[in-house]
Amino acid sequence: MNYNEIVKRLTPKEKRMENAVKAFIAGGVMGAASEILVSTFGIDTMYIFWIVLASLLTGMGIADTIVDFLRMGVIIPITGFAHSMTASALEYREEGLITGIGANFMKLAGSVILYGMISAFILVLLRRLLWLL
Amino acid sequence: MIIKSFLFTGAVCLIAQIIKDNTRLTSGHITSLFVSIGALLGFFGLYDKIIDCVGGGARVVITSFGNTLYTTALEEGILNMLSGVSLGITTAIIMAFIITLVFRVKD
Numbered sequence: 098m099n100y101n102e103i104v105k106r107l108t109p110k111e112k113r114m115e116n117a118v119k120a121f122i123a124g125g126v127m128g129a130a131s132e133i134l135v136s137t138f139g140i141d142t143m144y145i146f147w148i149v150l151a152s153l154l155t156g157m158g159i160a161d162t163i164v165d166f167l168r169m170g171v172i173i174p175i176t177g178f179a180h181s182m183t184a185s186a187l188e189y190r191e192e193g194l195i196t197g198i199g200a201n202f203m204k205l206a207g208s209v210i211l212y213g214m215i216s217a218f219i220l221v222l223l224r225r226l227l228w229l230l
Numbered sequence: 231m232i233i234k235s236f237l238f239t240g241a242v243c244l245i246a247q248i249i250k251d252n253t254r255l256t257s258g259h260i261t262s263l264f265v266s267i268g269a270l271l272g273f274f275g276l277y278d279k280i281i282d283c284v285g286g287g288a289r290v291v292i293t294s295f296g297n298t299l300y301t302t303a304l305e306e307g308i309l310n311m312l313s314g315v316s317l318g319i320t321t322a323i324i325m326a327f328i329i330t331l332v333f334r335v336k337d
Contacts, residue, residue: 129235217303
């Protein structure tokens with residue numbers, strides 16, 4: 098067996114396909130469950146349910162296994178936001194309340210809030226300018 | 231609506247997974263990118279139509295965060311833009327803090 102064949106055999110091509118299918122199904126199940134939650138309990142309850150669930154699973158140490166398996170299927174919904182916050186807070190817990198938890202709390206979630214706010218800011222300004230014309 | 235939610239959320243996660251597997255971007259890059267895309271879809275008035283059509287599935291993905299920021303900024307003023315998403319952020323912060331105090335990292 099020559100080098101090229103080995104490379105071809107070891108390239109994770111099917112794994113990409115598998116990841117994509119898993120992300121699609123996991124995301125789909127989350128979306129369908131959210132729709133059920135919204136129509137039975139309302140929008141706020143849906144958000145609270147997912148955030149509390151994601152934080153609890155992260156605290157119990159189960160979330161990392163789930164994320165490794167389902168990938169973007171659970172990162173792109175709101176659960177990923179809650180997971181990143183709890184995970185970084187837990188990780189730096191030993192370094193103290195201020196320099197540990199406080200300083201690292203928003204490590205990933207902060208960029209979501211920052212770029213969301215900046216995008217909204219720029220787009221609203223743009224919208225207002227277009228109205229003036 | 232449930233099937234539409236399944237397909238929409240699944241498709242968004244599928245796109246994210248394809249980007250993740252084929253580029254060097256991390257999940258942090260992709261979530262930030264998707265928030266901006268959500269705000270952009272809100273700017274063109276598309277995201278509210280998607281929510282009307284799809285329902286809960288369109289609200290649970292992170293693109294909805296960007297859209298809510300944009301719509302709230304437009305309706306209630308730019309400096310009040312966080313009021314639309316404050317429920318999610320506040321719940322996440324309080325829960326994360328309580329969980330951090332209660333649990334320890336196991337490794």
